[in-house]
Amino acid sequence: MTLSILMLFLAAGVPYYLILEKAKINSKLIFVLSSLLLMSAIILSQYIPNEHNTVLLSISFASTVYTIYKASKTTNFYKLGYYLIFINAPFFLLFEGRGVMYSVSLLVSLLGIYLIGRFYEKNYASANYHYIRGITLSTPYIGTFLTIYLITLALYPPFPNSLYFLGYVLQVETSLAWYIVIITIFFGNFVLAMKVMRESLFGRPNANIHYVDLNLNEKLMHLGVIVLLLILSFNGLKEILL
């Protein structure tokens, strides 16, 4: 039981970000911390049997619902990043060992979001995208990469999050809790990704902002993330089709 509670904490099943936010800790740090904790949960899950506990799952689900609400209010890439980790936590817990690859692909796609946040911070003073609209037209490279990350997070193929999600939901025994969690995660990720798309990718470019696109190094970094996602996609396709 203690190990399960530890896993629940590491996999972001409890909204500990609330305490960190109250303590005025930088959202970038919270993002990095929660990602590292999830990574350690992924590694530990290889050694510790992750048992499915209904009470813990319910706690995690309540945290998910609340975090979806919190995420719908934010316009900050870092905050969005760590909120998404908390939103997807029940998936890791519900599918026990099999949820690992989904969490890995989630972390890789969030690495992309982190890089975007860092780019915004460097060029627009903060990782906030609220006024920086219409980037599809004004900065096509960052627009393309952000579109790919958001499609991945919204659980659309051919990207790995969707493939692992599909793979797991087709393999396990279904129950009422299962259906509720699946629907919440399926729509929660989608709604948030669509919101960011609408508010950053789309819209008329703001005439008062000097838009900056990615430089070569940044492009290469994003390309690296995309390659990682494609490798995971290939693996995910193999898992569900063969």
Add this chain to the structure above:
Amino acid sequence: MENIILLIPSIPIVIAFILSFVSKKELIPKVNLILSSMIAVFGLWGTYYVISNDRSIIGFDGLLIYNELSAILVPYVAILGLVVRKYATKYMWDEAGYRRFFILLNFIFSSIYLLVMSNNLIVLALAWQLLSISLYLLVSFNVGSNTAVQHARWTMIIHKGADLVFLFAVILTYKTFDSFDLAVLSEKWLAMSHSPVDNPTIFIIGLLFLIAAMMKSAIMPFHIWLPYTSEAPTPVSAVMHAGVVNVGGILLNKLAYLLLLTPMVLNIAFVVGLITAIFASALMLVVSDIKRSLGYSTVGQMGYMIMEVGLGAFSLAIYHLIVHGIFKATLFLESGALIKFARHDPNLPKRLSYELFWEEKIKSHTKKAFNYLAFFAILPVVVFVGVKMVLSEEFFTFNASIVILAFAWLTGTQLFLSFFKVSKADSFKVIFALVSSFVIILFTYEFIGLSLEHFIYGHNALLFYKAATLNVTIAMSLLMIALIMIIGWMFMYKQHLIDIPTDKNQANTFKWFFYKFLVKEGNYFALLHRSKKGKK
């Protein structure tokens, strides 16, 4: 060697990948057209192979198949794709995001090919979702427009719902039948259909697949995304109305043997299709925006298509979606050409109806001779084919769809009369044109419907009519058509003789209420806003 045909869904992805590295704008359409014509060649080759060898091409561990259904649909989509790409070459030239447009277009075509050629429920689910996201990005292509983005959002929400419903249907199918392979599943379903099946799970599976198809095909009450997405570039509208909305019909055809086991789902399909066809056709005539009107016309046609499925005429639904697709794509692409024409000529372009029914033409002997020749060449063929078909036994087993044809014809007539306003000019000519067009359409549908049925389903086609408990006899069909025609005629007659209302005359409140109801598109948005206010 023939397995190379199964690479068709990957070709658009390769094109999209190549396009992202093409630096010269002039090269983008060239690369796009040359490579996408390969798809058309492969498609035609595949169709030739399937017809000449009388067997399907299966590959990639049974994940993809080029069967009779693909043999019809892949060349259709490929040729449509070529036309749209060629059209978009110049049409989109001045738009921001020229390359992005073609990349997205290739993704949507790839997902349609994958959907048509899939032989596995997981591949089908992936194609189903890929189509949703490609559509969203294409519909919101004009990213600077708030309304385009807003309408794209509605589209996406409905399509995401369709994805979820589809996913649940796949899960239940796997849990019930223990396979994802569509060929294996079809055999199982066919074998099960020989004895009565009483399993509520099968009904739920059928219903979930039907709902998913309804959402993607803009059937009521999920229709609202289609009429409002006309702000997308014209080539996108053409693809949407000629390709994307058809995927519901394609899905139901792929699962035709499953629906054999659930006659109730077929009945639901018929009723929902009927309501959609009537309601959307009425809205089409009333809404003030021409593009929305076209959108509702497509919704109505999708209603007919689902009705055909509900009556067991699966192959006819395929024919309907192809014919409607070609017609609607032409209409949308022609509208773009008309706008271009109007920019050069200050006068409005003449309507075809004007030229046909009003304009005084200089009579020439050559033209008259040509008309006679055409009339006496076509008429005997129509009469011959018609009599031969009426005398054949199969004609009477293939009559349920006649009702739908009557509705389709009636909508066409409404469109013709209201848009072209030719009723008063030369009524004899108009009636002759309408009746003869109906006769030609009727026989064409019967002939092609039967041919497709033999090609796609063979002897099993009759099983669908047995399963569809709402089978309609030819006498009933004719009676219904006669009734509709008489009511229509009376309506028209009354319209022309009706008094202009003055202050003394009381307005017909029922008529007024009905008109308001239609103009407000069935109060759909009022209900939506009310529910939002309620939440607040």
